[in-house]
Amino acid sequence: MKIYAFGKAMGKTITQFGSKGASISRIIKHDKPTHIGCICLEPGGHVGRHEAAINQLFVVLNGKGWVTGKEGIPYEIEAGQAAYWEAGEERESGTEYGMTVIVIESEQLEPLMTEVPWLNA
Numbered sequence: 001m002k003i004y005a006f007g008k009a010m011g012k013t014i015t016q017f018g019s020k021g022a023s024i025s026r027i028i029k030h031d032k033p034t035h036i037g038c039i040c041l042e043p044g045g046h047v048g049r050h051e052a053a054i055n056q057l058f059v060v061l062n063g064k065g066w067v068t069g070k071e072g073i074p075y076e077i078e079a080g081q082a083a084y085w086e087a088g089e090e091r092e093s094g095t096e097y098g099m100t101v102i103v104i105e106s107e108q109l110e111p112l113m114t115e116v117p118w119l120n121a
Contacts (some may be wrong), residue, residue, distance in 0.1 A: 064095065067083040
């Protein structure tokens with residue numbers, strides 16, 4: 001599992017077309033069929049441990065919680081961060097506070113965000 005960051009601090013300023021006060025942080029690049037969904041976890045909610053059938057990017061839009069990868073160690077994650085699991089990797093996620101995420105699944109995903117080095121050591 002890898003943890004990435006996105007949002008204003010990681011973004012690139014948009015100046016084209018007379019744009020002002022705008023930035024973009026790219027999320028993924030893909031060339032295969034892709035599924036995008038939204039998971040809403042209520043306070044105390046979790047998605048049980050299971051194997052990823054396909055590569056998945058778990059993009060936290062609001063709230064905070066935790067994720068695990070193959071090693072089963074929980075890592076804190078919050079809005080502006082994303083977890084990436086490869087096909088076949090065991091994973092689980094949950095929250096004490098509530099969390100809304102966008103899930104992007106595809107055979108070929110190339111995260112374009114900035115890796116969070118202290119979480120990926």
